Amino acid sequence: MCLAVPGRVLSVVETDGTRMAEVDFGGVRKDVCLEYVPDATVGEYVIVHVGFAIQRLDEESAIRTLAGFARLGLLNEEFGERGTP
Amino acid sequence: MKYLDEFSDPDLAAGLLEQIHASVTRPWALMEVCGGQTHSIIRHGIDQLLPDGIEMIHGPGCPVCVTPLETIDRALAIAAQPDVIFCSFGDMLRVPGSGRDLFTVRSEGGDVRVVYSPLDAVRLARENPDREVVFFGIGFETTAPANAMTVRQARRLGLRNFSLLVSHVLVPPAIAAIMEAPRCRVQAFLAAGHVCSVMGTGEYPPLAAKYRVPIVVTGFEPLDILEGVRQAVGQLEAGRHEVRNAYPRAVRDEGNPAAMAMLRDVFEVTDRTWRGIGMIPGSGWRLAERYREFDAEHRFAVGDVRTAESPLCRSGEVLQGLLKPDECAAFGTRCTPRNPLGATMVSSEGACAAYYAYRRLS
Amino acid sequence: MTIDFEGWACPLPLRDTPAIVMGHGGGGAMSGDLINHLFLPAFGDVALTDSAVVTAGTARLAFSTDSFVVRPMFFPGGSIGDLAVNGTVNDLAMSGATPLYLSAAFILQEGTPLPAVGRIATAMGEAARAAGVRLVTGDTKVVDFDSGDGVYVTTTGIGLVADGVDLGPHRATAGDAVLVSGPLGVHGVAVLSCRQGLEFGTEVRSDTAPLHGLVAAMLATGADVHTLRDPTRGGLAATLNEIAGAAKLGVELVERDLPVPAEVADACHLLGLDPLQVANEGKLVALVPPDQADRVLAAMREHPYGRDACRIGVCVAEHPGMVVARTGLGGTRVVTMPIGEQLPRIC
Numbered sequence: 001m002c003l004a005v006p007g008r009v010l011s012v013v014e015t016d017g018t019r020m021a022e023v024d025f026g027g028v029r030k031d032v033c034l035e036y037v038p039d040a041t042v043g044e045y046v047i048v049h050v051g052f053a054i055q056r057l058d059e060e061s062a063i064r065t066l067a068g069f070a071r072l073g074l075l076n077e078e079f080g081e082r083g084t085p
Numbered sequence: 086m087k088y089l090d091e092f093s094d095p096d097l098a099a100g101l102l103e104q105i106h107a108s109v110t111r112p113w114a115l116m117e118v119c120g121g122q123t124h125s126i127i128r129h130g131i132d133q134l135l136p137d138g139i140e141m142i143h144g145p146g147c148p149v150c151v152t153p154l155e156t157i158d159r160a161l162a163i164a165a166q167p168d169v170i171f172c173s174f175g176d177m178l179r180v181p182g183s184g185r186d187l188f189t190v191r192s193e194g195g196d197v198r199v200v201y202s203p204l205d206a207v208r209l210a211r212e213n214p215d216r217e218v219v220f221f222g223i224g225f226e227t228t229a230p231a232n233a234m235t236v237r238q239a240r241r242l243g244l245r246n247f248s249l250l251v252s253h254v255l256v257p258p259a260i261a262a263i264m265e266a267p268r269c270r271v272q273a274f275l276a277a278g279h280v281c282s283v284m285g286t287g288e289y290p291p292l293a294a295k296y297r298v299p300i301v302v303t304g305f306e307p308l309d310i311l312e313g314v315r316q317a318v319g320q321l322e323a324g325r326h327e328v329r330n331a332y333p334r335a336v337r338d339e340g341n342p343a344a345m346a347m348l349r350d351v352f353e354v355t356d357r358t359w360r361g362i363g364m365i366p367g368s369g370w371r372l373a374e375r376y377r378e379f380d381a382e383h384r385f386a387v388g389d390v391r392t393a394e395s396p397l398c399r400s401g402e403v404l405q406g407l408l409k410p411d412e413c414a415a416f417g418t419r420c421t422p423r424n425p426l427g428a429t430m431v432s433s434e435g436a437c438a439a440y441y442a443y444r445r446l447s
Numbered sequence: 448m449t450i451d452f453e454g455w456a457c458p459l460p461l462r463d464t465p466a467i468v469m470g471h472g473g474g475g476a477m478s479g480d481l482i483n484h485l486f487l488p489a490f491g492d493v494a495l496t497d498s499a500v501v502t503a504g505t506a507r508l509a510f511s512t513d514s515f516v517v518r519p520m521f522f523p524g525g526s527i528g529d530l531a532v533n534g535t536v537n538d539l540a541m542s543g544a545t546p547l548y549l550s551a552a553f554i555l556q557e558g559t560p561l562p563a564v565g566r567i568a569t570a571m572g573e574a575a576r577a578a579g580v581r582l583v584t585g586d587t588k589v590v591d592f593d594s595g596d597g598v599y600v601t602t603t604g605i606g607l608v609a610d611g612v613d614l615g616p617h618r619a620t621a622g623d624a625v626l627v628s629g630p631l632g633v634h635g636v637a638v639l640s641c642r643q644g645l646e647f648g649t650e651v652r653s654d655t656a657p658l659h660g661l662v663a664a665m666l667a668t669g670a671d672v673h674t675l676r677d678p679t680r681g682g683l684a685a686t687l688n689e690i691a692g693a694a695k696l697g698v699e700l701v702e703r704d705l706p707v708p709a710e711v712a713d714a715c716h717l718l719g720l721d722p723l724q725v726a727n728e729g730k731l732v733a734l735v736p737p738d739q740a741d742r743v744l745a746a747m748r749e750h751p752y753g754r755d756a757c758r759i760g761v762c763v764a765e766h767p768g769m770v771v772a773r774t775g776l777g778g779t780r781v782v783t784m785p786i787g788e789q790l791p792r793i794c
Binding site for chain 2: 003004005016026030035036038047050054055062064066069072074075
């Protein structure tokens, strides 16, 4: 269910009383409703489902997650191919 | 950080896979709840890279598949009316009602349009004041805030020609129903990340405790899926059953308060029939009484819809992991990807289609 | 409560419809059903391919026809007019022919603005001149305001096939390298970006082009090219599945080597589409013996329409009729034949 894609807020406008944003998905741009993530600012990443931003993406936690994955790889090397850390 | 490519890095995936292989001591059956996760698993061939003992059971999280037949028949009846513009998400068009689908209605002159966003349907209503515009509001908790917004907007704009045919379904009651089933084999869940982006994680601890089942909130990119599996297997091996968030960049424990407030205002909980599964109490949302004027069921007196389900295949048991696809009598004979009997054989990520393809591969 | 899993079934998409639906024109399995079960039995024992090679006297002629119902008629990088000329030119080129003459038949909807028809005609004239073919005959019909959709164009073409040139799936062999002439999915994404209900902003522009010059350059290497196809509707997935089915061979792709531009990949991600099922224009797929692949690739890269040509996979004797891709993570996935219309997913 629920194909949702990360994109970067390019600009924010008020259209007919609704908070809308132009969001960039790697070169593809789409108008997105920002009512549910009203404090998202230009340059920030949000996750978008059927034309609605449903959550902002937390860069710090993304970096931490990736660093955790990288550490796992190192541990594996240290303890051999099928070792338990 | 683009939040996409970084999460499909092959080297990091290899590290996660090694870790999973190292920690598994016996077979486990995991269910990924969401159809999007199933798609990712098949699309990247992740299932083939997991240890042999790890079985991924593809869950019921496909909103178009579980939309009840009666609602689809009602949609077909409304879409066939001459003054109606019927708007739907693309993948709903191919789902059949009793003997026909929205494509058929369109081929008979019905004005059926694919929209990317529910807001496009509101725009159509403004542009066509002399037509009735109906949006088919299906989906799980992720999609519901978008659909709710259309109703709020329609009211604010004073649109009298817009309505919503609502058939929302909810994940936690479905998890409970799956665990209550007598022959349930699911030992851990990868919960649907984007549902939790909206709803948070608060509904899951009681389920994990009651059914003693690990629930790992999981994202959709390859590394996310592998991390969900790694955490679930880690818990199973350690005999724990906790709720963990393996998708913290997009899921906060408290969810999205603005979206949840809107959902509480626009919808109310109702019993919902899941196609092919049956009625699950409290597993759906319908429009709240105060938004009744925007309810297509109320606006269009479609009357009694007489439903007729096609002969059933055994994909229900396949979805539960109770039956391997090739144990079904129809598999590969009466039922093939070219002449499918069920959606599990139809879509490329369906369990039967994948099984069929790989059986021919090996 | 309890669930009776015995009755848990997913609904099945309809394949046997009593009337024509849009999916019959999608270039996938439904189109195939229509051809194989309705047209072929009626037409007799013929192989309906994109272009046929026939003999007239001593001449070998390639002969092809194609209808264009593109919506919208004008899109970033081109129009229905360019497609109508290049589409038929390319169908002829895939037989190894030098395209010579085209006919053009128009079905015009009452009320269509003349300037729009004029733009299309101008585009056709320019495309024909660029391709070095002549539009020599045609026809025009007008239909009621409510029974058409702007402009439909049908072009038919003939071309000359040199002696000894024999291209087609029947010549494909296990071991053949699979080559593609350039980036995938570009045209399809350009058209989708301005389709009603899906509109999105993108710099992607259609790259429709006549390919017989490129084909001539490939054949001039002296390499024994086995099969050429242009992967239009249904994308690379439909084309390779058709070849695999007809040749009773398997195809193995390496996803990492597929030239899918980032913008195409991102647009597909957004809409839930598989870039391999998205339509192409101005691209060809070639099957050539492995030891001649580098020579052919070098010739392709010398040509303006083949600058980004690359090797994407191999034909194999295993899993005949199936196309399989090695994923970035090292798993495999089956690249299926699209069924009908391509639809954005929400799940």
